[in-house]
Amino acid sequence: MIYVCIASRNNAKTVGLLLWKIKKVLADRLRDYHLIISDDCSTDSTSHALEPYEKALPLTVFRQETERGTAWNAEFMLREALKRSDRHKRDLAITIPADFRVSPAVIPEMIRRFESGADVLVGEIGYKELSLSGRLTCRLVPWLLRPGVRVPGIRDFTSGCVGFRLITLKHCFSSAEGSLLLTEGLSARAELLARAAAVARQIIAIPLEPGPAGSPRDSSSGLSTVMELFRAGRKLAIPLPEAEVKRIS
Secondary structure, eight states, rough: OOEEEEOOOOOOOTTTHHHHHHHHHHTTTSSOOOEEEEEESSSSSSSHHHHHHHHHHEEEEEEESSSOOHHHHHHHHHHHHHHHOOTTTTOOOEOOOOOOBBBBGHHHHHHHHHHTTSSEEEEEOOOGGHHHHHHHHHHHHHHHHTTTTTOOOOOOSSSSOOEHHHHHHHHHTOOOSSSSSOOOOOOHHHHHHHHHHHSSSOEEEEEOBBBBBOOOTTTOSSHHHHHHHHHHHOOOOOOOOOOOOOOOO
């Protein structure tokens, strides 16, 4: 089973199109899939936009009554995937942003690499696809996250498009006392990646195509983001992964 996890907050304009595109790219796959959406107390028409897809797709929508944030939603959806699966070694969970700034066209490649043995699959946006401020932030991220969050060989920690073998997530959650993620925002994305990589046997980085909404960094760069990442790198102490990152060109 492939679980595609999408946290949405006020993404009424993009989430439906994203779901349609995911259905299209998975249509020819032999494996079953299920979509898990956590609607993080949206105040726009996201709920209305999701209604027709709930009837047409293998989709479960969880509507949060209070805003929970990046870390909480990621943990909630991944734990839900673990709960639904009875084959943690053979099932995959993929997270993807709801704003459609990343194309789900990468999903079939993620599945193929997963079936070949990968435990963690990291989607990376190329520098050429980013705005000037986005390129600067992306280049700074690995340095900002030191010393506590490091995955040597990974260039993009914050795309939000990552695949996890469920047994890898199970190891992460079983070793955590309480919440797994201790940071928020883009830092939580980087933290989740690093914690999974620390227990993975094989890590693969896969290039991403931008979605129609453009670069995922255009609305997430700036001083506040830099400081958030800098603090996370000094707050956390995640072990380095033993596996080397393999890059797919």
